[in-house]
Amino acid sequence: MADGFAVQGKDGPLEFTAEVEAATAGIWDKVKHHVTPMEWRVQAPLIAEINRLKREKNAAILAHNYMTPDIFHGVGDFVGDSLALAREAAKSDATIIVQAGVHFMAETSKVLSPDKKILIPDLKAGCSLASSITGADVALIKQRYPGVPVVTYVNTTADVKAQTDICCTSANAVQVVEWAAKEWGTDKVILIPDEFLARNVARQTDVKIIAWAGHCEVHKRFTASDIADMRAAWPGAEVLAHPECPAEILEAADFAGSTAAMNDYVAARKPAQVVLITECSMASNVQAESPATQFIGPCNMCPHMKRITLQNIHDALVFEQFEVTVDPEIADRARLAVQRMIDLPPPVVPARYDLVKARHHVDVELI
């Protein structure tokens, strides 16, 4: 290649030709604020080749909100949060699904699409929250609290979901907890494994919450002083926080909700400046849809999500690696827990954590 910016494809170097430039022009428009022209000369040929391979192999790519913009906008057929992606995978006609996300997400896709080949580009793409608990832990918890329903966040392995009564997301956790308490006729619910999500949910409901001390290593790193510094530097900026953050962060924010709720908030209110207290790439990806809004750090990256790159997505498609499988018996039980949640009516107001009405002193039992 004349300018030296070649990447290796299956049959030789992938070059930044006029044809590649034309095929990826629309994508460049979305990523040009996050990718330099020099980087683009490497990324565009890979993107064009990945999109060609998808057609050749009848494959689809699920790109999580925390993927970098080159993946999110460049090759994602479906984009969104982990559950939305798994549901899209199940509906898709593709026979191969590449999960541009972490391992538990690929498992959830396999649970909902048992007949499809689910690939993850890097088997080491894990999650601090998902690895904080095992199915055996949940079995012991159930022995300790007989008759108390177990609600499990979707950010868990299939093994954990298989021990669960119903799953939840940060968008519907309050609704699911209240449904489970009513259905089981109890005043308490086990909500695992995210301690901060559980504590934030506890402040929105009368149901008593039993929690597990698991954390997302990205969201637990934010501090109230980060927000104070942001407000001092950008006095007009609106601060949006994810409910996997500690309660002090939600208290210091203007709005709290799931990634989908943050998206909705920015799209509806079009703030001039916004701070997203969540994984770094979310802001870059939302920005393409809201060009008038200025997105400001702090920027915490998920090291697990960042293991996924254009190059390993390309290799996943070429070599059909690395396949994620789930024991069929575990998958059947995990599917019941996920399906129970899917069958509930969608929340009236998606995912908003009401910071004004929230009670500030709620006891949560930590296992």
Ligand code: SF4
């Ligand atoms: S952002 Fe947090 S919850 Fe999501 S994969 Fe990374 S560590 Fe896990």
